[in-house]
Amino acid sequence: MTTATTTPNSAAKQSSGAPVIQMIGVSKWYTPEFQVLDACSTSVQKGEVVVVCGPSGSGKSTLIKCVNALEPFQQGDIFVEGVQVNDRATNLPKLRSRIGMVFQNFELFPHLTIMENLTLAQRKVLKRGKDEADAKARKLLQRVGLSDQAPKYPGQLSGGQQQRVAIARALAMDPVAMLFDEPTSALDPEMVSEVLDVMVELAREGMTMMVVTHEMGFARKVANRVIFMDKGAIVEDVPTEEFFGSPRSERAQLFLSKILSH
């Protein structure tokens, strides 16, 4: 760690203890012939930011959806704060409520107001009262700079605003970790930075994050590690500066040169 920007996280990273997310040899098949994940192992410590990149179709979305059991897998184990995700006895709704997830297409609920989007799960899952949930929602809307949008519907907001609401919605559950699946790739270019700014701030505050993204600027700025995936396998899992320096795998090199030349 040499750059000042990574300092807040490097402190957290060194805190030893059980990882927030641990994957051990996770394999998944969509059909007996088509293996989408091939023995993926990695872990994310408390306060760590891990960027996942790789060519389209390499299994990045599938991998992070396995973390909160949105996708089942056939082999291996995943633990979130020591709780086994792939154990039949695990209370999945409870486990999922502790992991925030942000999707490529925002997935706000279009029939609910912004306020209702932020309070629905707080009330139904965490059983918070209306006042508490509303207060939490307002605080988070303010944090993502959208205080005045509470009574509107998602369709009335720009893409960048919707994605910031989606981040606030996930944060309202007080998650121990946040998963991002290409949070900026559905956005118009001029809206990318407003979302990345929120994510950078979140990372610097010490949030544990696993981020699928091709925004290498974001990776350089806040990621502790970069995971490179290809054909369902984790090809590289290295500290950020090592990933952008050398040496590294040929596939990753090729991928980086393509991404960075854009």
Added chain:
Amino acid sequence: MFSNFDFQVIIDALPYLFLQGMVFTLKLTLLAAIFGTIFGTVLALMRLSGVWPLPQIAGAYVNFVRSLPLLLVIFWFFFLVPFIAQKMVGSPRPIPIDPFLTALITFSLFEAVFFSEIMRAGIQSLPKGQVAAGYALGLSYTQVMRRIVLPQAFRNMLPVLLTQTIVLFQDTSLVYVLSLNDFLGIAGKIGQRDGRLTEMYIFAALVYFLISFAASQAVRRLQAHTAIIR
């Protein structure tokens, strides 16, 4: 043929036709639409559940009912249910069932099949990510369905559900075969009594047409309106 068209016979029959006949028809239509939508939604959820044997049961029901003529189902219910009830309670003679209730149950069970196909299409047309987002927040299956999926599916499909209700409105006239006092039934009875079947049936056709047409136009307006909102 129309030289002696008797308007007076229609005018005299108006209160009876509307206050009793049309009220019966509309009550039957609305209640059957509501129960049909509820039962249809249950069938749709069963079909999409992927939990053996729920999809098979719902699918078999839908396919079975769809291959029966409605008129036959109405006859069945009307004539068989009293005998079934008799068997069930061990009564010495068939138990008469309120004809309105019989008609309501018949139409609800029959129309549920069409409403279920509409709701199924509505549920399937939602982006998969909506369900994933609900689960990711920790909501249960029931909560995801109740709070996220069904409200959107229902809202998106409302114009189609209403169009099906207009079809149902027309179909309810089939209860005339049971001599019930729905709109068409009353028109027929008065026509028979006064020897004015031509007048009464032409008038009945006109009323069914006007109501259905006006309702269709209203649905079209609603559709345009919701299309803008989304």
